[in-house]
Amino acid sequence: MAPRKRPLPNPLPSGFILTDTGKKQWRLGQVIGQGGFGLIYLASQDLDMPVVEDSNYVIKVEYHENGPLFSELKFYQRATKPENIQRWKRTNKLDFLGIPTYWGSGQSEHCGTSYRFMVMDRLGSDLQKVCDLNGGRLKKHTVLQLGRGLLDVLEYIHDNEYVHADIKAANLMLGHTDTDKVYLADYGLSYRYSPDGVHKEYKENPKKGHNGTIEYTSIDAHKGVAPSRRGDLEVLGFCLLHWLCGSLPWTSVLRQPLKVLESKTSFLLCVKTLGYKERPDYKKLRELLSESGQRVNRGQGRLDLSGPQPMERWKVMEGSSTRGFDGPVSNYH
Secondary structure (H helix, E strand, O other): OOOOOOOOOOOOOOOOOEOOOOOOOEEEEEEEEEEEOOEEEEEEEEOOOOOOOOEEEEEEEEOOOHHHHHHHHHHHHHHOHHHHHHHHHHHHHHHHHHOOOOOEEEEEEEEEEEEEEEEHHHHHHHHHHHHHHHHOOHHHHHHHHHHHHHHHHHHHHHHOHHHHHHHHOEEEEEEEEOOOOOEEEOOOOOOEEEHHHHHOOOOOHHHOOOOOOOOOOOOOOOOOOOOOHHHHHHHHHHHHHHHOOOOOOOOOOOOOHHHHHHHOOOHHHHHHHOOOOOOOOOHHHHHHOOOOOOOOOOOOOOOOOOOHHHHHHHHHHHHHOOOOOOOOOOOOO
């Protein structure tokens, strides 16, 4: 089930100055969005001028007693140190890795109320809006391309002890100025599955069952098991299927989580048989998401976000355009 809704914080005044733990100061601009944690403001390090509309920074703000932003903040502080990301990109010959840049965080008070905040790179529209404009679907080539890029992100965060646990189109953001870049955002449900290298034990807990976004929740999450790497890959598979076909087989029973659980199948045999504590074979998964006969290039490259053409829609309906998902699979947000 989705996390319980928390009250949005009262807006801070435009021009309010926040000081992060690194002593950097940030000026707030207008509110441009909101999430389960709170509000998103434009921001700038220029304290003498109003924040311009094309600012490259945003600040997420929540009431101090709330939790999602705290969880996201801990993920960025532990897992996204710039030197670690740069080293990983060099090792894997990547020019780009779709993880938003974290710039700082802190606490502040206004009118007797305590707030927590986090400064991030500004991003553009989310992929869900793109899917909606295209009737819910993306081209097969684009779906496979997105899948390979997301596998890069998941491999990195998994190697740094975390899983995302809520992959979906609404949490995939295009770059603010470069829409060929796609970022996996919103780590409010991220989970440290292997603190200090020790994997959490498999334990079913019906009281915590069906957590996450019901359309894409993993089989483990339906059973109340703590998130794991195989769960992230299963969620990714459900997302890819949705973007390719425009719907999921269990869409009609979303209000009945147990029926959703009964309806779901994994997207790859190697995911289906993956042990709870086992490290996935990311290279093999990227190869399975490559176009037939083409060499797998790391990184995202140009991204075609237009919808499928009528002939391509017909091919998907006939089942002839899903190669790359079937093979040894039974077929991501």
